[in-house]
Structures are given as C-alpha cells and as structure tokens.
Amino acid sequence: MDEGKMDENEWGYHGEGNKSLVVAHAQRCVVLRFLKFPPSRKKTSEEIFEHLQNIVDFSKNVMREFLGESYVHCGEVVQLPLDFVKQLCVKIQSERPESRCDKDLDTLSGYALCLPNLARLQTYCFAEHRPILCVEIKPKCGFIPFSSDVMHEVKHKVCRYCMHQRLKVETGKWKQISKYCPLDLYSGNKQRMHFALKSLLHEAQNNLKIFKNGELIYGCTDARSPVADWTELAHHLKPFFFPSNGLTGGSHCTRAVIRDLVHVITRVLLSGSDKGRAGTLWRGPGLRGPRVCEASPFSRSRQGKNSPECSGLPKGCLLYKTLQVQMLDLLDIEGLYPLYRRVERYLEEFPEQRKMLQIDGPYDDAFYQKLLDLSTEDDGTVAFALTKVQQYRVAMTAKDCSIMIALSPCLQDASSDQRPVVLSSRSRFAFSVSVLDLDLKPYESIPHQYKLDGKIANFYSKTVHAKDTAMMSPRFKESEDCTLVLHKV
Numbered sequence: 137m138d139e140g141k142m143d144e145n146e147w148g149y150h151g152e153g154n155k156s157l158v159v160a161h162a163q164r165c166v167v168l169r170f171l172k173f174p175p176s177r178k179k180t181s182e183e184i185f186e187h188l189q190n191i192v193d194f195s196k197n198v199m200r201e202f203l204g205e206s207y208v209h210c211g212e213v214v215q216l217p218l219d220f221v222k223q224l225c226v227k228i229q230s231e232r233p234e235s236r237c238d239k240d241l242d243t244l245s246g247y248a249l250c251l252p253n254l255a256r257l258q259t260y261c262f263a264e265h266r267p268i269l270c271v272e273i274k275p276k277c278g279f280i281p282f283s284s285d286v287m288h289e290v291k292h293k294v295c296r297y298c299m300h301q302r303l304k305v306e307t308g309k310w311k312q313i314s315k316y317c318p319l320d321l322y323s324g325n326k327q328r329m330h331f332a333l334k335s336l337l338h339e340a341q342n343n344l345k346i347f348k349n350g351e352l353i354y355g356c357t358d359a360r361s362p363v364a365d366w367t368e369l370a371h372h373l374k375p376f377f378f379p380s381n382g383l384t385g386g387s388h389c390t391r392a393v394i395r396d397l398v399h400v401i402t403r404v405l406l407s408g409s410d411k412g413r414a415g416t417l418w419r420g421p422g423l424r425g426p427r428v429c430e431a432s433p434f435s436r437s438r439q440g441k442n443s444p445e446c447s448g449l450p451k452g453c454l455l456y457k458t459l460q461v462q463m464l465d466l467l468d469i470e471g472l473y474p475l476y477r478r479v480e481r482y483l484e485e486f487p488e489q490r491k492m493l494q495i496d497g498p499y500d501d502a503f504y505q506k507l508l509d510l511s512t513e514d515d516g517t518v519a520f521a522l523t524k525v526q527q528y529r530v531a532m533t534a535k536d537c538s539i540m541i542a543l544s545p546c547l548q549d550a551s552s553d554q555r556p557v558v559l560s561s562r563s564r565f566a567f568s569v570s571v572l573d574l575d576l577k578p579y580e581s582i583p584h585q586y587k588l589d590g591k592i593a594n595f596y597s598k599t600v601h602a603k604d605t606a607m608m609s610p611r612f613k614e615s616e617d618c619t620l621v622l623h624k625v
C-alpha cells in the first residue's frame with residue numbers, strides 16, 4: 137500500500153465494534169482498522185501509535201503462539217495522510233449504525249492498522265474473481281467456570297452468555313433471547329453444533345454476520361435491525377450451494393440451503409488445518425467443568441435422554457485452541473478480583489513499577505512465557521497475583537474474539553492453491569479460517585468485569601430461577617400430595 141497516494145473513494149465502510157472501525161479497499165483484499173474513542177477522550181498521536189503497536193505485538197507474540205500462525209493475522213501499523221482520514225471519516229459517517237456513533241473515529245493521529253480483508257480469502261493481492269462467502273462468528277465463552285472461588289451457585293450450571301441474554305433483553309440491547317449457547321457450539325458434537333449455528337441464524341445479534349464478496353448480506357447491528365429473513369439469505373446462498381440450480385425455490389429450498397450452510401460451517405469448524413508449532417505444543421489447562429449449560433434449549437430438550445453431548449473438539453481445530461486460551465481464566469473473576477486488588481495495592485505503593493510489571497506492554501516473548509504458568513497455589517506474592525491477572529486478560533480477549541470462515545467454490549478436480557477443501561451436498565469449497573479482534577483487554581477493565589459479573593448472575597437468579605421455581609412448585613406439590621396420600625393408605 138502506498139500511504140502517500142491514498143484516495144478515500146477507493147475505500148468503503150466495512151463494519152465496526154465498540155472500539156474500532158474498519159474500512160475495506162474496493163479492489164484489493166485489505167482493510168484499515170481505526171481506533172474509536174468517546175468524543176471527550178483525546179489521546180495523543182504517540183499514545184495511539186503505542187496502542188496499535190501493542191495490538192500487533194500481542195497478536196504476534198502471544199495469540200499466534202497460542203492459536204497457531206495460520207489463524208492469526210497481525211497486520212501492521214500504517215501512517216496515513218490526515219486529509220485522507222478526515223475525508224474518509226466524512227464519507228462513511230452515514231453508513232455507521234446509530235448505536236455505534238457514541239464514539240468517533242480517530243482522525244487526529246493518522247495511524248491505523250492495515251490487515252488482510254478476512255471477508256475474502258486470505259491474500260494480500262488483488263481480489264479474486266471467484267465469488268466468496270464469509271461467515272463471521274463471535275462465539276463468546278465456551279465453558280462454565282470450574283473455580284472453587286465461584287460463590288454464585290447459578291454460575292456452576294448456566295453459562296455466562298445464556299445468563300447475560302436475560303440482562304441484554306431487559307436493558308433493550310436486543311429484542312429477544314437467543315437459543316444459541318456457546319457450550320453447544322464448542323461441544324464438538326455435530327447435532328449440538330448444528331443447533332447452535334441454526335440458533336445464531338435465527339437470532340444473529342452481534343454473534344453472526346455473513347458477507348458475500350465482501351458485502352454484508354446477513355446480520356444485525358442493533359435491536360432495531362429488521363428480523364432475520366431466511367428466504368432472502370437462501371436467495372444469496374443458492375448459487376453457492378446449488379450451482380446447477382436443482383431446486384426451484386420455496387421453503388423446501390430455503391431449508392435445504394440453510395442446512396447445507398450449517399453443515400459446511402460445522403465441518404470447517406471441526407477441521408484442524410493448522411500446522412503452527414507452538415499452538416499445538418502448548419498444553420492448555422485441560423477441559424474441566426460441566427459440558428452442558430442448563431439454560432441451553434438443546435440440553436433442556438434432551439434432559440433425561442441419552443444424549444451424545446460430549447464428543448469433544450478435535451485438538452487441532454481453532455475452536456479447541458480458542459477454548460484453551462479462554463480457560464486461562466482459571467480462577468473466575470470472583471477468584472481473580474482479590475488478586476487484582478493485591479496488584480493495585482502494590483502499584484499504589486510503587487507506581488514506578490508499572491512498566492516493569494508489563495501491565496501496558498510490551499507484549500513480548502517474556503510476557504508470553506509467564507502466561508504458561510498454570511499453577512493456582514497462591515503463595516501470597518505480587519508475582520503470583522500478576523500472572524493470574526495477565527492470564528485473565530488474555531482469556532477475556534479469547535472470549536470476545538471472532539472467527540472468520542471464508543468459502544470459495546472450486547471445481548470438482550481443480551487444485552485449490554493448497555487451501556483445504558470442504559464438501560457440501562452439491563458443491564466444493566476452498567476455505568480459510570482466521571481469528572480477528574485479538575486486542576488484549578485492558579487491566580483497568582477488571583473492576584468493571586467484577587461488577588458486571590455479579591449483576592448478570594444476580595439478575596439471572598432473580599428472574600429465571602424465581603420463574604422456574606414458580607413453574608416447578610405446583611408439580612412438586614402434586615407429587616408431595618401424592619406421596620402423602622400413599623403414606624396415609
């Protein structure tokens with residue numbers, strides 16, 4: 137990319153989250169990722185450069201090691217002409233969802249991250265002429281905490297995502313509760329994974345987006361977004377899955393296309409194409425805790441039946457590796473918070489030590505090596521507390537990242553440039569899998585996490601458990617009554 141000759145007309149709005157905004161080049165497979173800030177929060181150019189460089193270093197030295205290099209694209213920091221950035225900002229403003237406009241794109245520093253456009257097959261060269269379908273999934277936390285420090289009883293049975301749904305609907309963030317449960321997606325069991333993916337297709341929230349040739353065709357931006365239209369989605373997908381157009385249309389066709397999509401995504405998610413070194417050498421914390429969330433409609437419908445829920449994920453696949461990194465949260469926020477307070481007290485006494493403790497970077501190999509200490513025996517030291525704090529931040533990052541799956545149809549016997557291939561009922565796709573949004577969660581967000589966690593668990597217990605008890609009690613009363621009668625007889 138020639139930063140000297142930038143033309144805003146060659147770039148278009150691509151998407152945004154809470155902290156960054158992404159624009160894509162019209163022809164080339166690259167995106168620019170800019171940081172966003174609340175209008176009142178001004179940062180210096182040096183601070184922004186350091187922040188972006190930290191993102192690159194963290195991806196390179198930590199996440200690549202954990203997840204494998206084929207999945208992680210670190211990108212590079214680029215300096216752009218300020219005129220270009222200002223004009224780009226004006227150009228894209230009308231396309232931004234209203235709910236994201238509480239923060240402004242940084243137009244003052246001129247710095248951004250340049251990354252491959254993962255909504256197209258991963259390549260830095262000119263866009264390929266083959267059509268490309270891309271599915272982005274933000275799977276969220278895939279396990280139930282196993283830490284003995286967890287005091288909220290409900291957290292041992294119901295996963296954080298399912299509990300949080302109740303609060304999100306209550307506060308108006310989303311209109312209805314999703315049937316998606318991350319534990320189903322991470323189960324490795326095909327039936328459960330199909331259920332999870334279909335649930336995401338029903339209620340995408342911010343957990344699912346679908347792009348066709350780089351353009352968003354499915355997914356919602358906020359609670360005001362129109363309801364999911366499977367007929368329209370199937371119309372987009374049909375040429376990919378039924379190239380010879382065997383099915384004419386109607387609900388049968390819609391269902392068949394959606395089923396094919398779900399099956400292909402499941403196969404890709406279970407594939408382990410990664411050849412990375414350290415990603416496979418590293419032995420993570422090991423899968424622990426309940427494998428089923430009590431709130432998942434799939435699990436509820438199978439209660440008491442012999443369900444094949446625990447097939448487990450293949451070790452090479454990205455879901456498995458992501459889950460391992462998420463499980464670096466060994467103590468849960470309830471066990472972590474006192475350790476955070478220990479580090480805080482130390483820093484209050486020795487503020488000059490902050491740099492040495494690498495709280496704000498650099499995220500180098502030394503930082504990575506310390507993360508590998510999985511001991512949970514607290515020796516009362518600041519060093520122990522700090523290691524757990526840093527592991528928690530890394531785990532939280534993995535709980536909030538997204539997985540991008542790009543699929544491109546290929547002919548029956550054509551070689552796919554060494555890319556892996558997945559089959560659907562009537563087609564064949566070359567695919568790539570990548571992770572995005574691997575920005576290390578800030579140290580400062582820990583008190584917020586602690587409060588939010590309590591709020592989510594309390595709200596869930598108050599509403600759902602109260603409701604469940606109310607619904608259960610007549611049945612219990614009946615059986616009690618029955619038992620009493622039997623006793624009398």
Ligand SMILES: O=P(O)(O)O[C@@H]1[C@@H](OP(=O)(O)O)[C@H](OP(=O)(O)O)[C@H](O)[C@H](OP(=O)(O)O)[C@H]1OP(=O)(O)O
Binds near residue numbers: 577
């Ligand atoms: O706390 P959560 O689980 O709601 O996650 C936040 C996400 O909400 P979600 O639940 O996925 O809708 C939230 O996503 P949205 O803004 O809701 O799309 C952010 O990803 C946020 O991360 P950060 O503060 O921007 O670094 C996320 O915050 P972190 O907790 O990951 O810091």
Ligand SMILES: Nc1ncnc2c1ncn2[C@@H]1O[C@H](COP(=O)(O)OP(=O)(O)OP(=O)(O)O)[C@@H](O)[C@H]1O
Binds near residue numbers: 538
């Ligand atoms: N390299 C990329 N290629 C293609 N699309 C991308 C890329 N990076 C980001 N995106 C798109 O931009 C959106 C926003 O990016 P990202 O998730 O990094 O934002 P964020 O503000 O950091 O997110 P969060 O809300 O989780 O903090 C993504 O959901 C994805 O659709």
